[in-house]
Amino acid sequence: MRKKIVISIIVAALSSMFVLSACKGASATDMEQRTLTVLTHDSFAISETVIAQFEQENNVEVNFVLSGDTGSALNKIILTKDAPLGDVFYGVDNTFLSRALEEEIFESYNSPLLSEVPEQFRLDDQNRALPVDYGDICINYDKSYFATRNLTIPQSLDDLLKPEYKGLLVVENPAVSSPGLAFMLATIAHFGEDGYLDYWRALKENGVVVVNDWSAAYYTNFSASSGKGPQPMAVSYATSPAAEVIYAAEALEEAPTASIIGEDTCFRQIEFVGILQNTPNRDLAEKFVDFMLDVSFQEDIPLNMFMLPVNRNAQLPEEFVNYIQIPDAPAALPYEQISASRESWIEDWQEVVLK
């Protein structure tokens, strides 16, 4: 009997802990303080001090809701656009931009800070979606692997077809993974809609390994990560080498990996923010968008999200300067074209590569 009492107490205690922490959000709210809900994708991150500054200046509590990867988040928002889940959505990228604009989920906003953003990032001339950061999807390679075998590092997409690189590349499934999609788009940009499938056939002949998502590619297959996989080349982000230095277990002088930045081997991804239609907090939303384009947030981006700031005044951290390679001319495709043909491109790709 005593044991039953003990158990009941423990269960009750833990459950009430749970309930209490749930209620904490609802209590002690300043009557004048408003709430701004920002929907983002799962890779969103920000420093406490940076957001605290915004919250204090505007007397607002900002709620971030991480809603899945880019595609999932966007689709959720599209599905709920009649009863929006938040005020602002950050995270749509150029591969999904067209769909976001077609579905008319954003309200236009001509932020004054756009003047600090280079032209190449401002894809929407109506400023419904405003650029916040960008990143290049590139093939990362394992330096020591190539060094110990005296292997030359491939410089172009065509190089990857050479026999000495057979079975050494792992890519992600474009149907599921954003970097995977980006790499496929790079090949389409380079070889054209009619030529990319042949390229992939050849790549398949040359033993390319396809996995479903980035963590599988990077941590199961890539040889330079903790996973110590079989492939010394993996499609990842240009910023990953910097991350390997920052998040190394011991101090490193050199990054263990680097990116291949030959012609069209990288694809540029730009991420956007937009104010959701019919938000009751338009004024706050505008302030938040300005905040995102402003230097303090922009400089916070690299070490938190491992993307690069669009604001030309934002400085990069040292590790980024030292360890990442930024391509001069990354591959790009018009965003409307991406939206229109993406599904058929993926389907055709699957036919060739997966069957």
Add this chain to the structure above:
Amino acid sequence: MLHFTKRRIFFLLGLITTLFLAAFYVLPLGVILQKAFEGFRAFLLVDGLLKKIGSPLVFTVYQAGLSVLLTVVVGLPTAYAFSHFDFKGKNFFRTAVTLPFILPTVVVAAAFNSLLGSNGWLNLLLMRVFHVETSPLQIMNTLIVILLAHVFYNTSVFVRVVGAAWAQLETEQEQAASVLGANAWQRFYWITLPLLKKSIVSALLMVFLFDFTSFGVILLLGGPAYNTLEVEIYLQTTQLLNLPLAGVLSVVQLLVTFLISWSLLRDTHTGVVTFLPDVKNERIKKPATGQQKILLALLLIFLFLFFVLPEISLFFRSVVMVDTAGTAKFTADFYYELFQNTRASLLYVSPFRALKNSLSYALVTMVLAGILGVMAAYGLLNSKRVKLLRALLILPLGTSSVTLGLGFLLTFTGVSLFQRTPQILIPIAHTLVALPVVINTLYPAFSAIPENLRDAAGNLGAAPLQILSKIDLPLVRRSILVSALYAFILSLGEFGATSFLTRPEYPTMPVVIYRYLNLPGVLNYGQAIAMACILLAVCALSMLFMERLLLKDKKS
């Protein structure tokens, strides 16, 4: 005045569970399906539709079926060992076999990779033994690794359900059979198996449905070449926003689930097995003959290699670091970093908080699923269409968590209660998944209580509720505890629906692990593995604690 007859009480109890399911399962499902079929007309004209549905369907059934078969091969001897023998370390092995259940697939992928990957221990060993340069074993991203992972997950369900039933099985019929001339195999085939049939079928059904809706294993371990219904639904829903196709696939999933449950459940319901739960535990003895000892030892070695080694290798990963020179060193850095918010990130979640969240959700799920499950089992006892109802009650298990998650999102985000405390939805979602498991474990136990026991108590003056608490519950206590334990574990490891509903302030441990694994860098990977080890340890401890406390009088 309302007369509380036994029948009425049972009916009311069942009704409560039905209402819960109606609100939190049928409603969201209806909402999402309705959205899906808005554009249905146009959708039907898409060519290759049949293939788009048929191909994943066939593969899904195929891999689930194979997984089930393999699970039986591993599970049956293990269930036998656990229900018949007492040996040192039994609790350890039992916990080890059950732990995989809570591991998020990303972690299992890491564990398997460290053991079986191209640079994993096994390959390294083989390369050294056979003096080969390249790894002989290439099983990652193949069907084999999918099957292995499924067996890794499934075995515990099978062993617990069948093992519990087996331990409770009366020994007299087997003894009578041996006196009548049956040898051990004959006894097993003619007597034991038929008597265990109900629980075996129950376990296999659950295992099949888990594998049928398996998502992480197929996606991460299997790779792009393998497409199941669940993966396809995920793609169509979240990536391609092709809701009509996703809707159709969800319906197909539900139909298949229903058909299989219906046919399996109806077979075992006909006749049989009114046994009293044997509380004497007369089966369990120390292994006596040399043959028994050897076989037991072999089985334990296998269990160790298959179930314990991955977890051990995972632990090693969390405390070992390979520096640039290539030497391996022990380090506590990964654990240390877990507790630091070095970037002062807003979204940093300390392991304590994640742990607290996971445990809280799990406890609430356990209580909720336990209570609703008991009520449902009673409702079933009372009803005439048991087979039909049981098949229907299993449906949540066979429903895509993507579909459900999205349905929840669409249905409940407008509701103010859920806006203020959205994290309530998480244990509710977990309960939906746990409820079929609980009901499926409880109902056979409840229906085995001879009716005359209740009648005798009623005759002696006990009111229906007293009968419930004084007669039924003690007799089925074990089953209740086992199923509550499972609800707890299911909740701890649930990832699919949770990821849809979670708020960054209240993430569960699997969600946090997943976040770390999506960032490059040795420290991030290390922290993910360290967090996974913490999750493992917490789960193991909770299980051991609960078993010791609640099942104290059982030696098994």
Add this chain to the structure above:
Amino acid sequence: MKETCLSIRAVSKDYEGVPLLRKIDLDLHEQETLCLLGPSGSGKSTLLRIIAGLERADEGNILWYGMDISDVAVEKRNFGLMFQDYALFPHMNVAENVAFGPRMRGWKAEAVQERVEQTLRIVRMEKFRDRQVVDLSGGEKQRVALARTVAPNPDLLMLDEPLGALDKALRDELGQVLHEILRELKIPTVYVTHDQEEAFTVGDRVAVLNFGKILQLGTPEEIYSSPASLWVAGFLGFSNQVPARVIQRNPLQVSTSMGNFFVEHDSRERFAERDDVILVIRPEAIRSAPKMNGQNLLSGLIRDSQFRGDGYRLTLQMENDLIFHFHDTMRRDRGDRISFEIPPSAILCYPAHETEDHDRKAQ
């Protein structure tokens, strides 16, 4: 002299540290029904299980026609054991249950079928052959269990309280049927029961078992006429006991609070004068009261007289206020005072300080 088929030699078994069976020696003859009679917990069922091979004795052997079968596997012994709760296979019907033994022994299908019909006929359950056993009543289950046990033609039959689970009416009826069947079958049988009447009806010989030992072995008549010890007498229902003291050894005469009595000398014990003894007066003592020389007079007040169908159960309050029960054929009235003589043969005499070890007597 019938041959001995089964021999139990010095079998001992402990149960959770407590000795249950202590060096049991017992022989079973061909075509004989031997009853093991004893209270619950006396180890009767355990002994059956040891004979069947379901348990191993801690010491001792089991011999079958002189061969030690202690190491022979259960399924190879070809003994039949009918369990106390029948242990019918709930997932099979009656015919399948009965067919199980022959099938396991490899009989051909037709032979199995024939045998099933035959045994069901013996137990009068032919019409039930396709019924599920879970649907049967207690008495029906018992008969099916019996049929199943005899179907494979076992060399030895063991019945563990076959009538134990039935009510009185069924017990009487089925006891009869059982007795006839056993006689017909002529298989050597060990029959376990705690009911003395049943044991005496069914058994050719009876072994009284308690305290881990065989307290007495003999025909029912022998046991009934001369219970080997006070405990056995009590177990048989001889409750009229009174302490006494020996005043004369030959002829044996004792003094009690009810007077002096002559007792037929019990040749198994040697009493000395002034020994403390306990007298047991048989319940039917009151019936035969030939005119004697006024010895062994008893008198008492009739407290109760219950009609029992074949006689009356008299409850008498004796002179020393002890309550005795007698079985009489005459009708008597409550409140009457009666005196009667009892023959010395109707009085049993036992030492007053018997311990378990003195209860040992085997044949």
